[in-house]
Amino acid sequence: MSGHTGNTELLGQVLAKAKSEDRAALIAYLPAGFPTVDGAIAAVKSVIAGGADVVEVGLPHSDPVLDGPVIQTADDIALKGGVKIADVMRTVREAYEATGAPILVMTYWNPIDRYGIARFTAELAEAGGAGCILPDLPVQEAGMWREHAAKHGLATVFVVAPSSKDARLAEITAAGSGFVYAASLMGVTGTRVSVGAEAQELVRRTRATTELPVCVGLGVSNAVQAKEVAAFADGVIVGSAFVKRMLDAPDEAAGLEAVRELAGELAQGVRRV
Amino acid sequence: MSSSFFIPDPEGQVPNSAGYFGEFGGKFIPEALVAAVDEVAVEYDKAKVDPAFSAELNDLMVNYTGRPSALTEVPRFAEHAGGARVFLKREDLNHTGSHKINNVLGQALLTRRMGKTRVIAETGAGQHGVATATACALFGLECTIYMGEIDTERQALNVARMRMLGAEVVSVKSGSRTLKDAINEAFRDWVANVDRTHYLFGTVAGPHPFPAMVRDFHRVIGVEARRQILERAGRLPDAVAACVGGGSNAIGLFHAFIPDAGVRLVGFEPAGHGIETGEHAATLSAGEPGILHGSRSYVLQDEEGQITEPYSISAGLDYPGIGPEHAYLKDTGRGEYRAVTDDQAMQALRLLSRTEGIIPAIESAHALAGALDLGKELGKDGLLVINLSGRGDKDMDTAARYFGLYDGKAEGAK
Numbered sequence: 001m002s003g004h005t006g007n008t009e010l011l012g013q014v015l016a017k018a019k020s021e022d023r024a025a026l027i028a029y030l031p032a033g034f035p036t037v038d039g040a041i042a043a044v045k046s047v048i049a050g051g052a053d054v055v056e057v058g059l060p061h062s063d064p065v066l067d068g069p070v071i072q073t074a075d076d077i078a079l080k081g082g083v084k085i086a087d088v089m090r091t092v093r094e095a096y097e098a099t100g101a102p103i104l105v106m107t108y109w110n111p112i113d114r115y116g117i118a119r120f121t122a123e124l125a126e127a128g129g130a131g132c133i134l135p136d137l138p139v140q141e142a143g144m145w146r147e148h149a150a151k152h153g154l155a156t157v158f159v160v161a162p163s164s165k166d167a168r169l170a171e172i173t174a175a176g177s178g179f180v181y182a183a184s185l186m187g188v189t190g191t192r193v194s195v196g197a198e199a200q201e202l203v204r205r206t207r208a209t210t211e212l213p214v215c216v217g218l219g220v221s222n223a224v225q226a227k228e229v230a231a232f233a234d235g236v237i238v239g240s241a242f243v244k245r246m247l248d249a250p251d252e253a254a255g256l257e258a259v260r261e262l263a264g265e266l267a268q269g270v271r272r273v
Numbered sequence: 274m275s276s277s278f279f280i281p282d283p284e285g286q287v288p289n290s291a292g293y294f295g296e297f298g299g300k301f302i303p304e305a306l307v308a309a310v311d312e313v314a315v316e317y318d319k320a321k322v323d324p325a326f327s328a329e330l331n332d333l334m335v336n337y338t339g340r341p342s343a344l345t346e347v348p349r350f351a352e353h354a355g356g357a358r359v360f361l362k363r364e365d366l367n368h369t370g371s372h373k374i375n376n377v378l379g380q381a382l383l384t385r386r387m388g389k390t391r392v393i394a395e396t397g398a399g400q401h402g403v404a405t406a407t408a409c410a411l412f413g414l415e416c417t418i419y420m421g422e423i424d425t426e427r428q429a430l431n432v433a434r435m436r437m438l439g440a441e442v443v444s445v446k447s448g449s450r451t452l453k454d455a456i457n458e459a460f461r462d463w464v465a466n467v468d469r470t471h472y473l474f475g476t477v478a479g480p481h482p483f484p485a486m487v488r489d490f491h492r493v494i495g496v497e498a499r500r501q502i503l504e505r506a507g508r509l510p511d512a513v514a515a516c517v518g519g520g521s522n523a524i525g526l527f528h529a530f531i532p533d534a535g536v537r538l539v540g541f542e543p544a545g546h547g548i549e550t551g552e553h554a555a556t557l558s559a560g561e562p563g564i565l566h567g568s569r570s571y572v573l574q575d576e577e578g579q580i581t582e583p584y585s586i587s588a589g590l591d592y593p594g595i596g597p598e599h600a601y602l603k604d605t606g607r608g609e610y611r612a613v614t615d616d617q618a619m620q621a622l623r624l625l626s627r628t629e630g631i632i633p634a635i636e637s638a639h640a641l642a643g644a645l646d647l648g649k650e651l652g653k654d655g656l657l658v659i660n661l662s663g664r665g666d667k668d669m670d671t672a673a674r675y676f677g678l679y680d681g682k683a684e685g686a687k
């Protein structure tokens with residue numbers, strides 16, 4: 001099969017550019033198919049228009065054990081709407097082609113395992129995707145995935161947690177590419193009142209093992225928190241807060257405006273000024 | 274005393290060090306749980322060879338659980354099974370009314386060894402929840418049980434039992450509102466509270482080391498049954514049979530018989546309204562390999578890897594996954610797995626009640642229904658051991674509605 005190459009390099013360039021501007025990158029998460037496939041594509045474009053540098057497109061799963069109620073609700077709506085992996089690929093393609101921004105896919109492992117690693121990586125690269133975040137696929141089980149992802153120019157972003165011991169951090173960051181996703185706290189996705197010192201300590205320990213950018217996610221929902229995290233991380237990842245804006249909006253147009261506005265506020269926050 | 278009731282697998286060939294039974298098993302978990310799951314593995318490896326751990330667990334199994342459990346011959350029931358000799362392994366007579374206590378006491382001791390003060394667990398029929406709440410009362414541990422909303426309704430008696438024992442019972446309203454969703458919610462709790470909390474997993478699924486560890490705590494079922502049947506019948510059985518949801522009571526019975534090539538290992542899965550209707554939970558009969566709740570095994574899923582909603586009249590079998598060792602036994606041909614419908618199970622429940630004066634759990638009634646056919650296949654010279662994994666008190670409301678016992682039609686004409 002002819003090799004379309006994924007956009008892992010573009011991801012690296014965008015994160016490097018943010019660093020050169022002495023700011024953190026803003027990374028947004030939105031699930032495909034929520035509220036509809038086209039609505040989600042529009043939402044991705046909106047957050048990029050509002051100031052997000054990178055977007056993670058969620059591939060909804062029936063059993064999202066790492067997600068809190070907000071993303072569970074969005075996944076339910078997307079799955080009831082009949083979202084398919086082909087729709088996720090279309091979301092990646094249209095968002096990338098319209099904006100030129102790096103687009104990753106975030107999902108649980110079973111959908112990819114079932115779909116076929118070779119087929120999934122080939123299609124994601126062809127759609128212009130930059131890589132994947134697979135939070136329930138630990139390094140020890142990721143050999144086959146990494147081989148195919150590397151072949152197709154896709155980044156493999158691994159998650160590290162406050163409970164990760166130093167030796168394990170080194171093992172994880174050595175296997176990863178693109179950036180490292182540092183979970184700010186022990187828990188599932190969702191907004192939190194504060195993002196604690198735990199996150200800063202984890203970023204410090206992670207940096208000691210790798211040159212990769214270290215981006216912090218889980219719990220960040222507003223510009224004040226984004227600014228706090230931007231003071232010590234290379235990127236700030238926001239998911240549930242965007243999804244909540246969409247859920248709370250009276251209609252889709254208002255939802256799109258709300259996420260664009262939130263992206264704008266967060267983009268100010270990550271600029272550390 | 275000399276005889277031991279905690280008997281970890283002496284062969285130890287599967288799983289391998291990565292937790293694989295052939296191609297099944299492994300450890301598909303988020304990074305936040307890796308340290309905690311590794312701690313369980315390390316602590317269990319130490320406990321397994323610690324005479325003090327074995328001594329304490331043995332003492333509990335004898336003096337608290339009431340082991341060994343009886344092996345009861347059921348000749349009047351066997352008349353309906355082609356005349357084969359049928360024996361029931363009476364796990365229903367254990368304290369709390371099912372096999373679940375075997376695993377729970379082992380993991381509760383492990384929780385204490387790890388210095389954790391809080392236990393969480395999932396439950397379907399409530400048997401694992403009741404056993405866990407019992408052990409937490411016994412050891413003074415804080416206890417939260419997750420149970421699907423549908424199951425809290427159909428197993429209301431067990432909800433009351435858990436609360437009586439001091440546990441918090443959380444009714445889970447997401448997804449299919451059954452066992453799968455209770456496990457999802459328990460994982461979410463564990464990720465957030467892992468420092469002081471042990472997830473006392475109730476079946477032989479989940480990430481390594483749970484499938485092997487939970488199996489080891491239940492091996493006693495088969496070890497006892499093997500010794501008892503040799504004493505009583507003078508030979509090994511032609512087949513041993515059990516119901517299969519996640520697979521803990523079945524692996525507990527099967528495991529000691531695996532080296533006995535002449536003994537068939539037969540698991541009976543819930544076919545619900547019939548596999549052809551799509552409303553079932555017959556994972557090995559109708560599923561495909563995939564990853565659910567931390568390990569690779571067979572799962573009920575669509576072509577894009579979304580887990581499909583299972584159905585069974587039995588809350589304890591209403592699960593779209595199965596322990597990886599059963600997947601391995603199936604694929605190697607050592608185990609046989611068949612499916613039994615709701616109606617077949619309910620008829621067997623009534624049959625055992627009326628021929629032997631033993632009311633089984635609806636879960637166990639699936640094994641009894643399957644054994645009726647198996648006995649006919651074996652004929653008059655056949656010898657069968659069936660695991661009666663739990664008693665049926667908790668199911669009386671379901672059974673009364675099914676057979677019309679509340680409105681005076683006591684014959685249960687259905």
